[in-house]
Amino acid sequence: xxxxxxxxxxxxxxxxxxxxxxxxxxxxxxxxxxxxxxxxxxxxxxxxxxxxxxxxxxxxxxxxxxxxxxxxxxxxxxxxxxxxxxxxxxxxxxxxxxxxxxxxxxxxxxxxxxxxxxxxxxxxxxxxxxxxxxxxxxxxxxxxxxxxxxxxxxxxxxxxxxxxxxxxxxxxxxxxxxxxxxxxxxxxxxxxxxxxxxxxxxxxxxxxxxxxxxxxxxxxxxxxxxxxxxxxxxxxxxxxxxxxxxxxxxxxxxxxxxxxxxxxxxxxxxxxxx
Numbered sequence: 225x226x227x228x229x230x231x232x233x234x235x236x237x238x239x240x241x242x243x244x245x246x247x248x249x250x251x252x253x254x255x256x257x258x259x260x261x262x263x264x265x266x267x268x269x270x271x272x273x274x275x276x277x278x279x280x281x282x283x284x285x286x287x288x289x290x291x292x293x294x295x296x297x298x299x300x301x302x303x304x305x306x307x308x309x310x311x312x313x314x315x316x317x318x319x320x321x322x323x324x325x326x327x328x329x330x331x332x333x334x335x336x337x338x339x340x341x342x343x344x345x346x347x348x349x350x351x352x353x354x355x356x357x358x359x360x361x362x363x364x365x366x367x368x369x370x371x372x373x374x375x376x377x378x379x380x381x382x383x384x385x386x387x388x389x390x391x392x393x394x395x396x397x398x399x400x401x402x403x404x405x406x407x408x409x410x411x412x413x414x415x416x417x418x419x420x421x422x423x424x425x426x427x428x429x430x431x432x433x434x435x436x437x438x439x440x441x442x443x444x445x446x447x448x449x450x451x452x453x454x455x456x457x458x459x460x461x462x463x464x465x466x467x468x469x470x471x472x473x474x475x476x477x478x479x480x481x482x483x484x485x486x487x488x489x490x491x492x493x494x495x496x497x498x
Contacts, residue, residue, distance in 0.1 A: 257318060258326040260354055260422045261347050264429065265316060265328055268345070271433050272314060275441060278306035281313050287492050292479070297322040303492055310334060310440045315492070323351035329493075332436075336456050338443045339365055339379055341408070343436050345429055354422060356398060359429045360411035361386065361436060364458030376458075378408055385435050386410045392424035403468040406461070463496035 257265070272278055283305050290301040299321045306314040317329040328347040334340035341361040348356040363378040378386075386408075396415040400407060407413075410432070416422045446452050467473070467489055476485030490496075 257320060257328070258347075258349055258351055258354065260416075260426070261318070261326055261328045261349070264345065264347060264426055265318065265330075267426065267430050268316065268330055268433065271430065271437060272306070272308075275437050276308040276310070278308045278311075278314055281305035281307040281315075283492060287488060297324075310338060310340070310443065312336070313495070317492070326351060331493075333459070334364075334440065336459055337445050337452060338440070339446060339451070339455055340440050340443055341378060341382060341436070342459075342462055343433060354416050356413075357416055357422075357425050358398075358411065358413040359425070359432065360407045361432060362406050362408055362411075362462060364455055364462060366454070366458055366461065376406070376408070379439070381439055382435070385439075386432065389428065389431055389435075392421070392428055394421055394424070401469065403465045406465045460496045463494035466494045 256262070283303060288303050290299075290303075292299045299319070301317065301319045304316040304318075308314070311332050312335045313331075313333040315329075315331050315333075317327070319325070319327040319329075326347075326349055328345070330343075330345045332343040334342065341363050343359075343361050345359040346356070347354055361378070361382060363376040363382075365377045365379075367375050367377050387410075389410075391410075391412075394414040395417045398413045398415060400411065400413055404411075412425065412428060414421070414425065416425055446455065472493075473485060473489065476488060479485075480488070
């Protein structure tokens with residue numbers, strides 16, 4: 225998850241086991257988000273529902289819905305997790321602190337028997353504006369190079385299709401973090417300045433996700449043990465790099481303690497060994 229450059233908040237929170245028994249409507253009502261976040265969340269779920277018919281992915285009861293306070297204001301986190309034949313885990317995390325911090329984090333982990341990129345999208349902002357928006361299809365196959373760092377290889381069908389997508393222009397393009405070598409050349413990391421730029425970002429993400437859904441349905445199973453081992457290694461590397469996001473880890477550790485933060489990152493956000 226890539227976070228905004230906002231000052232790291234001080235959070236005091238505790239999990240509530242019983243909230244897992246609330247209905248989706250009840251939980252969603254408590255996590256009403258920035259309209260753009262709501263729109264992208266709905267678009268992602270709609271795009272996945274028709275071709276895949278996802279079913280629930282099991283997560284620990286105490287991590288499905290987390291509630292606490294941020295500098296005296298209510299903090300709410302909801303995790304929605306699904307799975308399909310092609311994807312072992314589709315994760316949507318929605319978080320909100322009053323009107324001043326709204327977050328959407330989405331990652332789609334393919335099953336490791338397919339050479340498919342990992343779709344990811346994050347939005348960070350307030351109730352009335354988005355400060356950071358990132359989306360990418362990140363390749364997981366890495367090719368060793370003598371004397372050089374391995375290079376990530378996108379499946380050719382993705383390279384060709386993504387290269388043909390119109391790439392929108394934004395006033396503020398953000399710099400990827402130092403650990404961001406997992407992202408593809410097609411990664412979009414921006415700060416939308418107008419409703420028109422938000423719409424452009426949404427259109428690009430939805431077009432990329434539509435391609436991803438189409439290609440994943442046609443993807444062949446990997447038969448070679450060596451190819452499967454390479455994909456597993458690529459997934460581990462992706463999750464390892466994501467866990468280098470010190471902004472995310474620092475907030476979680478400050479908020480919930482080191483042990484809880486480590487469990488949350490490795491169980492909910494980036495569980496590479498699942």
